[in-house]
Amino acid sequence: MIEIKNVTKRFGEKTAVNQLTVDIPTGCIVGFIGPNGAGKTTTIHMMTGVLTPDEGTITLNGKDIVKDPVNAKREFGLVPDSPDLFLRLSGMEYIQFMADIYHIDTETRNERIQKFAKDFGMEDALSDRMSSYSHGMRQKAILIATLVCNPNIWILDEPMTGLDPASSYLLKEMMKEHAHNGNTVFFSTHVLEVAEKLCDKIVIINHGNICFNGTLDELKELHKDKDSLEEIFLEVTRNA
Numbered sequence: 001m002i003e004i005k006n007v008t009k010r011f012g013e014k015t016a017v018n019q020l021t022v023d024i025p026t027g028c029i030v031g032f033i034g035p036n037g038a039g040k041t042t043t044i045h046m047m048t049g050v051l052t053p054d055e056g057t058i059t060l061n062g063k064d065i066v067k068d069p070v071n072a073k074r075e076f077g078l079v080p081d082s083p084d085l086f087l088r089l090s091g092m093e094y095i096q097f098m099a100d101i102y103h104i105d106t107e108t109r110n111e112r113i114q115k116f117a118k119d120f121g122m123e124d125a126l127s128d129r130m131s132s133y134s135h136g137m138r139q140k141a142i143l144i145a146t147l148v149c150n151p152n153i154w155i156l157d158e159p160m161t162g163l164d165p166a167s168s169y170l171l172k173e174m175m176k177e178h179a180h181n182g183n184t185v186f187f188s189t190h191v192l193e194v195a196e197k198l199c200d201k202i203v204i205i206n207h208g209n210i211c212f213n214g215t216l217d218e219l220k221e222l223h224k225d226k227d228s229l230e231e232i233f234l235e236v237t238r239n240a
């Protein structure tokens, strides 16, 4: 469960996120969609403690990301939009480092690393430095680390970008399973078909303001005259 209440973030004169209030229930996949510059990454950065909100509060399973950051951070795993992190480490060193932070015991982590490295075709690459990886391989190393740590909440910023079709399919299946098992998945995407197929709820943001927050059926009901999610999205964001 993620609770975002009246959150605002300004960069100088620019209000990137304006009085945003959203509840992300447990057991759900929630898609966060909006045009370029809408405020998605800024919101995700505030949810994960990368940025501090100017106003408002964010709690993850009841733990406040500003007041109780260490415990709040144990509740979630983040796959950021740019996977260019810790490039001097090998994929394996990065995964082990993350597993240490989340206190995953040796036997469990080794089993999981073996499984997920095989699933994502990364077995032969994990001993290489992340600086030598392609974008997609860096993305996969960060994903594997998140899966090995198995936090309750997954926060994924455009997670399919750069993944090959097989890995993208696998990740979508894993997202469904994670939510089905009573966990929470929150992800941003520009790919409306993905949002349409995967999400229990969608949140649409534009110019830092929420334009819609509900189920896809509710959104379609509000825009019966439109044939596709693409048309609805264009109308909702045009009028925001």
Ligand SMILES: Nc1ncnc2c1ncn2[C@@H]1O[C@H](COP(=O)(O)OP(=O)(O)OP(=O)(O)O)[C@@H](O)[C@H]1O
Residues within 6 Å of the ligand: 011, 014, 015, 016, 034, 035, 036, 037, 038, 039, 040, 041, 042, 043
């Ligand atoms: N560090 C920063 N300094 C100044 N302005 C910023 C900063 N970070 C974001 N912004 C501005 O805040 C607004 C929201 O940006 P954000 O990155 O959250 O958008 P986004 O929805 O993730 O976009 P995209 O889909 O292109 O990734 C934009 O106008 C952006 O220029």
